[in-house]
Amino acid sequence: MFEQIVSSIATLDFWGWWILGIALVILEVFAPSTFFLWMGIAAGLVGVVAWIFPGLRWEYEWLLFALISVISIIISRLFLSKNPGVEDNPTLNQRGAQYIGRRFTLSDPIRNGRGKIHVDDSQWAVEGPDMEAGDTVIVTGVDGTLLIVDPVDKK
Template sequence: MIELLEQVNHWHWLAFGLALLCLEVLGTAGYFLWLGISALIVGAILSALPLGWQMQWMSFASFGLITTWLWWRYQKGKDKKDDKTTTLNKRSQHLIGQFTTLEQDFPVGKGRLKLGDTSWTAVSEQKIEAGTAVEVYKVEGIILHIRQKH
């Protein structure tokens, strides 16, 4: 077994790295991507420097851990940023800033407003006449707060 490990050269590492990258293409969600890149790095280093088989495997393990950890840190930071700005499944939040023209007079307080293909409960602090453009400026639950467009 030791004889086989001592015969490994840079071509073996490059082939191993490419095989791992090919497995990644099959859809392993990034598990083999960084290991494949690490194997390619070890192959590139081995083509320039002679390393023993122990150092080759230690380098592969180190590069694999480092690249995977860096990717995990990058994704973790990206996910936190996305959590703050996402409005996925918050349909009413998409309505803030939208404009529509009233089809009928809107009373002070609560009333109904047609926006898109849906009728919404809306609140206004002033009476607004039909034909006036209004803006949705705030949403509380499923209640839209509207005001005249400036």
Template sequence: MEGFRVLYWHWWGLALILAALEMFLPGAAFLWIGGAAAIVGLLALLVDVGFAIQLFLFGALAVLAWFLSRLVARRDPTDVHAATLNRRGEQYLGHVLILDAAIENGFGRARVGDTVWRVAAAADLPQGARVRVTGVDGALLLVEAA
């Protein structure tokens, strides 16, 4: 009886397991390493190579895949949408809005799309006035007359 031999579908099974782990563990690292396993499986299907070469190739591809995943994960700091993700108010800096409710005693309301925001300004302004967003304080937009 011949000993256990690693075949291409073993590598593909490992790739599927690593892809499944990706659903439960963050970071996209397992997905990339699973891709390395899939590539080794494809090589094992096309070429008859020994287990030592397969294992070495998997290790090398896994390290390369990890570095590539870090490279892809870097974000462009000039990307406005990525910089203001989960900080919605900051997306409106510089926008000109029309007041839904007059600013009285420093506070009023303005509509942005389908959302009404509470706004604050140093001077009172009438309803319908145009204001420019100059800052954000939590869920409060800081505005000035435009």
């Protein structure tokens, strides 16, 4: 029984390779790492080779699958490390960084370097030079959940 299962897996025809390729690409959807994608493409290519050369031994098919998979994964990793994707919103998960460059009015005065501002519907602790409530500040940096501010020059 076990030998029959191994034999049927080892000797895939071109349809079997294409089905394996599709299954690996579908698996990529659930485990996004671009790892299974290249293995799925490799299985599809081996299916094409098995279709063109139907008498190819199963050992060579699996060797070809392994080689194409490894080479394509290495090439994709090298390419992606040198060409990272461009993000449309790089501060998406850095809420404080989104406020850098914006101007706000102090809700509480800055005393001994600490104060508070209202940002949209929340209140943020700020650090900067001592100033009075109602003064306008500009956010110049972020330290964790603390916004670093400087006074806006009044001209």
